[in-house]
Amino acid sequence: xxxxxxxxxxxxxxxxxxRYCGGEWNTPDVKKPHRADMCFCFPELYEIGMxxxxxxxxxxxxxxxxxxxxxxxYAPGLDLAAKLKENNIPLLSLExxxxxxxxxxxxxxxxxxxxxxNVLYMLDLAGIPFYASQRGEEYPILLAGGPCTVNPExxxxxxxVIVCGEGEEAxxxxxxxxxxxKDKGLSKxxxxxxxxxxxGIYVPSLHKDGETVKKAIVRDFENASFPSRPLVPNIEAVHxxxxxxxxxGCGSGCRFCQAGFWYRPxxxxxxQRCARLGMDMINxxxxxxxxxxxxxxxxxxxxEELENILVPFCDxxxxxLALPSLRISxxxxxxxxxxxxxSLTFAxxxxxxxLRNVINKNVTDEEIDNLAGAFExxxxxxxxxxxxxxxxxxxxxxxGIAEICKRLKGLxxxxxxxxxxxxxxxxxxxxxxPCTPFQWEAQISFEEMLxxxxxxxxxxxxxxxxxxxxxxxxxxVLEAALARGDRRQSAVIERAYRLGARFDAWTEQFxxxxxxxxxxxxxxxxxxxxxxxxxxxxxxxxFIDTGVSKKYLLKERALGYKEITTKNCREGCxxxxxxxxxxxxxx
Amino acid sequence: MVVLxxxxxxxxxxxxxxxxxxxxxxxxxxxxxxxxxxxGFNPHALVFFSPPLAVGVSSDSEYLAIDxxxxxxxxxxxxxxxxxxxxxxxKAFACEKNPNLQAKIIAADYIFxxxxxxxxxxxxxxxxxxxxxxxxxxxxxxxxxxxFDVDGKLCMRLANGNSSLRPDRILGELNxxxxxxxxxxxVKKIAQYVDDSGLTVAVDEFLTESxx
Numbered sequence: 170x171x172x173x174x175x176x177x178x179x180x181x182x183x184x185x186x187x188r189y190c191g192g193e194w195n196t197p198d199v200k201k202p203h204r205a206d207m208c209f210c211f212p213e214l215y216e217i218g219m220x221x222x223x224x225x226x227x228x229x230x231x232x233x234x235x236x237x238x239x240x241x242x243y244a245p246g247l248d249l250a251a252k253l254k255e256n257n258i259p260l261l262s263l264e265x266x267x268x269x270x271x272x273x274x275x276x277x278x279x280x281x282x283x284x285x286x287n288v289l290y291m292l293d294l295a296g297i298p299f300y301a302s303q304r305g306e307e308y309p310i311l312l313a314g315g316p317c318t319v320n321p322e323x324x325x326x327x328x329x330v331i332v333c334g335e336g337e338e339a340x341x342x343x344x345x346x347x348x349x350x351k352d353k354g355l356s357k358x359x360x361x362x363x364x365x366x367x368x369g370i371y372v373p374s375l376h377k378d379g380e381t382v383k384k385a386i387v388r389d390f391e392n393a394s395f396p397s398r399p400l401v402p403n404i405e406a407v408h409x410x411x412x413x414x415x416x417x418g419c420g421s422g423c424r425f426c427q428a429g430f431w432y433r434p435x436x437x438x439x440x441q442r443c444a445r446l447g448m449d450m451i452n453x454x455x456x457x458x459x460x461x462x463x464x465x466x467x468x469x470x471x472x473e474e475l476e477n478i479l480v481p482f483c484d485x486x487x488x489x490l491a492l493p494s495l496r497i498s499x500x501x502x503x504x505x506x507x508x509x510x511x512s513l514t515f516a517x518x519x520x521x522x523x524l525r526n527v528i529n530k531n532v533t534d535e536e537i538d539n540l541a542g543a544f545e546x547x548x549x550x551x552x553x554x555x556x557x558x559x560x561x562x563x564x565x566x567x568x569g570i571a572e573i574c575k576r577l578k579g580l581x582x583x584x585x586x587x588x589x590x591x592x593x594x595x596x597x598x599x600x601x602x603p604c605t606p607f608q609w610e611a612q613i614s615f616e617e618m619l620x621x622x623x624x625x626x627x628x629x630x631x632x633x634x635x636x637x638x639x640x641x642x643x644x645x646v647l648e649a650a651l652a653r654g655d656r657r658q659s660a661v662i663e664r665a666y667r668l669g670a671r672f673d674a675w676t677e678q679f680x681x682x683x684x685x686x687x688x689x690x691x692x693x694x695x696x697x698x699x700x701x702x703x704x705x706x707x708x709x710x711x712f713i714d715t716g717v718s719k720k721y722l723l724k725e726r727a728l729g730y731k732e733i734t735t736k737n738c739r740e741g742c743x744x745x746x747x748x749x750x751x752x753x754x755x756x
Numbered sequence: 757m758v759v760l761x762x763x764x765x766x767x768x769x770x771x772x773x774x775x776x777x778x779x780x781x782x783x784x785x786x787x788x789x790x791x792x793x794x795x796g797f798n799p800h801a802l803v804f805f806s807p808p809l810a811v812g813v814s815s816d817s818e819y820l821a822i823d824x825x826x827x828x829x830x831x832x833x834x835x836x837x838x839x840x841x842x843x844x845x846x847k848a849f850a851c852e853k854n855p856n857l858q859a860k861i862i863a864a865d866y867i868f869x870x871x872x873x874x875x876x877x878x879x880x881x882x883x884x885x886x887x888x889x890x891x892x893x894x895x896x897x898x899x900x901x902x903x904f905d906v907d908g909k910l911c912m913r914l915a916n917g918n919s920s921l922r923p924d925r926i927l928g929e930l931n932x933x934x935x936x937x938x939x940x941x942x943v944k945k946i947a948q949y950v951d952d953s954g955l956t957v958a959v960d961e962f963l964t965e966s967x968x
Contacts, residue, residue: 177941178939178941180770180941181812181939181940181941186770186811186812187767187770187771187772187775190767190770191767192766192767192768192840192842194782194786194838194839194840401779401782403767403770403771403775404771404772404775405774405775405778409778451785451786452786453786454782454786455781455782455783455784455785455786455787455838456782456785457781457782457785486785487785487793487799487801488785
């Protein structure tokens, strides 16, 4: 029996076998003649991975190119992993069931710090050594990309190449270099020499102190390739819908937000093109839902024009048009009236105006009052997102969260009396992230997290109709430690994996004690990573040029402490420095 | 109303019934087959299915009833252009109204990938399986209609529909009796039957009759 047959035999013994079958509608031809092949590896389960827009975009781009093919591989569930080991089957790609080892390039998408051990989990199952230095010519070139490349140092030792920033152009350039190199009979080391220095490309083994790596960005976002024939997941995915990306970047300048700074400059797509993409996606895939995606969808300049095209189209096709992640200030009751949703979602992030000024979340109490319009339109349910542990936060700010809930209830009863308002309050813990004005901040201690959570829980318990959910303190500490980690953490991640850590993002799988032991075994302490950093300290990610200068981040931090807000970039340039990658394109 | 008879083969055998429901609404949308919707707050497409198939079992005989005014041949042609070969349709029937197969179907034939050998059910047919984490033991001989030889392979007619016997659940006992190593993927449904005024009639025949 060959590997494929062996694999097919064990499929009937695992949970949700359709995860591992491939053959999704709109799968491109991955058997066409090609110069080089790659496999996108997503270190989470199929249902999560299939919801990732980044991978869909890159997969589409590579497969559209005549010279290359891309396949996919998602982290198998623990049950399949055990069967693979037991039957001596290496991890296989989804489309052609080819061992990962046999690809020219493996591209890992890393979007969350708690996925780091899953990268090793997949390499382990694939029979590939973890460290770049341990892999000879017989192994593929390992590539990492995705949002975590803002600070790639914790996983740098595992990879041959890291694409910092947006992969649309960088991935193809890299594949071309690999194909050219192979044609010329170059060794892996020689190919790495060739790609080192290309925009967005970081080769950890060749990097010298003092060198900078410029992040990769898509300059012509209007015409950038987008998957208008998206894959249709075999089983229900987390985000199972057509997703249209309206623009990249964000002008809000929330001081805690990594994406808001990392994806600068702002690049908008025209309403015409967005609408075309959305309609093509529905027509080719048949999704029953469409969502408009960006960091702050309500701020999109042409939202009205876009809605004027999409609303009639979606009505005719019986497609639900969803508008997520609205900031309150961009809320207009008209918009809500036109969509058919039962629940509204808003993110004030902090309970008082004072703290919102600190973090530059430019949402005012008056704007929160705007929600009355939504209640009038018939909404009975609202989700609110907040963060605990923001810099300068006091108990008064936390109490402000409860005040907002009370205020909303009051507004609701002014307009409607029937069913009662359901408010769902979700609180994350503030995590200081690289490439933000708060990158130097300390994270509050573990004990303090628990105290503030229980304080808020007590306040909210007194308000009828409010449900409260919060993020685990342990995972928040780990996320903070890894987000601002350095090269020494590769050993910690490996150690944690060897001790049994995997699927750390899953509450039922997360084992904090493995991580504390892993840090200790490597002679490191978690506390050292979540402490406040000195402004004169060299930070592990300083070598990446994101466009936004350190000086600007420091200035923003100082303004935060003075509770002074910075205007939205859409009202005028704040000179953050990102325009060296091209001007913001807000039409 | 158009009823499509479709297959579920190869990897599609792993798509669960619930996932199939979702797929069908997408298939119809991308195929451009205009389907009628229910009235009410949460309108849903008027699409009806034959009884669920256990995950891992393939089939030559699944039915999908669609409330549409489009001619049946066009429905099938559009459907087949919008699906992978693993769930393609092979026949289309036009019906006055919903044939309500979910309620009418009483039996199905399954072919097992093992040489035919006579089986004795006179002493009962005791099976054991896990349901929601608990081990269930039961005698299912009342839901085994018969066993016969199809091209040298074992074929069994099992109760299907409201009172049904899942073929995957009898594999353990079959393997014990036959000394085989059958897995769920070695089972294929080849026909379904309805109760038509007390007579057991193959669904194809029933639909052909009712479309006249």
